[in-house]
Amino acid sequence: MSATTAHDTHHDDHAAPRGLMRWLTTTNHKDIGTLYLLFSLTMFFVGGSFALVIRAELFQPGLQIVNPHFFNQMTTMHALVMIFGAVMPAFVGLANWLIPMMVGAPDMALPRMNNWSFWIMPFAFTLLLSTLFMDGGGPAGGWTLYPPLSLQTGAAFPFVILSIHMMGVSSVMGAINVIATILNMRAPGMTLMRMPLFVWTWLITAYLLIAVMPVLAGAVTMLLTDKYFGTSFFNAAGGGDPVMFQHIFWFFGHPEVYIMILPAFGIVSQIIPTFARKPLFGYASMVYATASIAFLSFIVWAHHMFTVGMPLAGELFFMYATMLIAVPTGVKVFNWVATMWRGSMTFETPMLFAIAFVVLFTIGGFSGLMLAIAPADFQYQDTYFVVAHFHYVLVPGAIFSIMAAAYYWLPKWTGHRYDEKLGRLHFWCSAIGVNVLFFPQHFLGLAGMPRRIPDYALQFTEFNMISSVGAFMFGFSQLIFLYVVIKCIRGGEPAGDRVWEGAHGLEWTLSSPPPHHSFQTPPEIKEAEAHS
């Protein structure tokens, strides 16, 4: 029998399979983290190319490049690929790489299941992306899959539903692993309130994932049986209700939004103290704010459906509950700014992305507050204002935090420093591009341009042109990132253990790159070194 304990790694290295089999069968958290991150980067470019098809078509009014049906497939697939293929796996990849190192563990708690969580993903996306090549094309009813429209999908339908089931299985297993690791694998002295904030935010994210991914599975299962087995869940003639799907879907969907932003909060809370050379302001309040946001995420879902026809009491409840989220989010933004206050700040690439995150995510937060006002939302619903809002929280929000994390920890992962000059170039191209891309969409939405439409009225032309120019600028800037990452993996100036002089936390006490099993003997955590 082949088995090893964490302290005899030399034995481990002998027996480890090489080549492709190493990656297919690995149980190592760093290998699996790398796989997740590379998969996410691939999907980022796939989903990004879909977005460029959309923006190319919208460059001017009329139909130029694609037909409306294909356009709708692009909006649907762009969302599914970016949410489930790019953002979520990137955070899981970061969790895999970082959590064991941050809590002083040799590996994740359940390493074989860790491998399974990852290797489901490429298969799930093969299933999903294959629908684009089928007769009738891929899903075109929007990623929210509202019936009855989504039930009109052709042969692609069961492929989409079953691929979503696979992604759900992967997410739940990944989340279980994260929770088991955090609750059970911490080194002596690493009490809960000494954990780095990235670990805290992931603990809460994992809880959200386990709570809501099964609900999504239930919702899409009902779609499947409504289409193929004659059930009436979403059919009013049979006593069901299409609006019921929206309730179940958004009960998943709103916590899902925080699944994509809480780890981002964690990342930014690691990076800002490092480059401000000050401890994080209000550590405990950050933890409680994260928990409050997670709790509130379960009671705000119907703000996605204010115009669907709800009793007044429902509109009011969901409006006020949604506005409450601004309180803990405000605490966080305040704490990040207070951390920077009178710090000796330097502006390396991770810090640039982190600061841009704070500013631009806050813009997305404010437009969210506008959308939370039910009577105002009646005007904004399904316009480009909504598109602008959620792209501000997802692109310069979630994606920027992932970029920040990549630059911040790449030297630790690879042992080499990345090209700082190119990193900054990437940042400025991205930061300018993303604003040119999404800021005009606020105006388009307020002026009444509907979302998910391949053509538009003439008065929307200028802002759409500007937005499309920004899209191509942002999209192609990401090739700089790809180049920087490849260059950094292949070589570069040695990074040293503590890559950044202001960095605190256990991961910086390990070599760069870290040993195969991160901590072979649990380190002792002192109060001073606890968290940054």
Next chain:
Amino acid sequence: MSEVHHGSYYVPHSSVWPIVGSVGLFTTMLGGANWLNGHSNTLFIIGLSIMIVMLFGWFGTVIRESEGGFYNAQMDRSFRWGMSWFIFSEVMFFAAFFGALFYAREFALPWLGGSAESKFGTHEFLWPNFETHWPTNGPGFVGGSFEVMGAWGLPAINTLILLSSGVTVTWAHWGLLKNNRRQLIIGLAATVALGFLFVTLQAIEYSHAYQHMNLKLSTGIYGSTFFMLTGFHGLHVTMGAIILSVVLFRSIAGHFTAEKHFAFEAAAWYWHFVDVVWLGLFVFVYWL
């Protein structure tokens, strides 16, 4: 929580089973989608077979490692957390279907029937004659007239069966804690038997509903919620009974000690979970 660290946490070697599981899951899903689109189910069956091989291989490895003494108390706790959160995810899966049932009964149907707080017009314009009641197959009489499944026949017997199986599995656990193998094996065998008896009675109930009551999956919202909730529950009882069977065979083979028997406990937790779900079903699907 972090007292028992001695620097020798068990990290398994690279394993072929997860990737076999991924290929199996992919084949199953691909085959399932093809089957739903009206093609053959061959791939689906091949996929399921790969999954079964994977389960034997993976659990076999874990059982050998466990019996080989590789797992310390910390590993045991990881398994416990894993199983607890897995059961929580299952609870949330059922919550979606219970949510659908409650939403349909408390909101969708009263609004379809034109209740006072509904100003949505569905009632007025589409089905002005529809009056809210439960059970119903909706204003369109989807699936035709049907009979309602009563609570106090087979379902009540099934409730007794599942509750008794909860007792027998606890009795078996006491046996294990006292090192009384006989009690352990008899208790487990009784639990497994009760489990499969439950599934058999459910099958009889289903066939009665389909053949004599015109109550089908396609009988409007009542048929949909009835069969999806009880169907997924039945599937979970079947899985639980299979898991308990494995634990029974391992008990007969002499596995487990009074101190270390996580597999037994995990199976028992899972069994109590399907038990509790059943109580919810009995109250809200059959009775009220």
